[in-house]
Amino acid sequence: MSTSQEPASGPWWKYGHMWLVVSGPAIVVVAGFFTLYLAISRPDPVYTDAQRVVATRQQPGTSSTPATLAPAMQARNHAATGGVPGSQRP
Template structure:
């Protein structure tokens, strides 16, 4: 039985190799872009203790809307001071 020698192409000439390599490469590039955008345009920090203090003292509804999540959740069903009178 005789065997016929076959020519194999180098790895970079096969399309499925680039499909496998391009997935992780795109994820790395997207991560770098995300870090760049996060560093370049950080989110603004909203006030310190003023919203929480205004919410506890029964301030205006706009101030109560900025209350911390835990405090807002615990007092979500508490009626407003204005409607209680």
């Protein structure tokens, strides 16, 4: 007569693969809180149009007129709205 014994199961923290399963999400949660800390402690500066005008005046050697910026403005507007300014659709 053979007696079969089931192997004794140990506590969950003694299994290495369990730590692999738990450590991935735990690291992501810790990284999320660290990112939240960075976002709250170092906010981005707020830029206004007045600061941009002063900055463009201070750059030497630039004689840009609004006409030279027209292609860039049209491309920006087209990317933002999906339409080309001045074109009429039938």
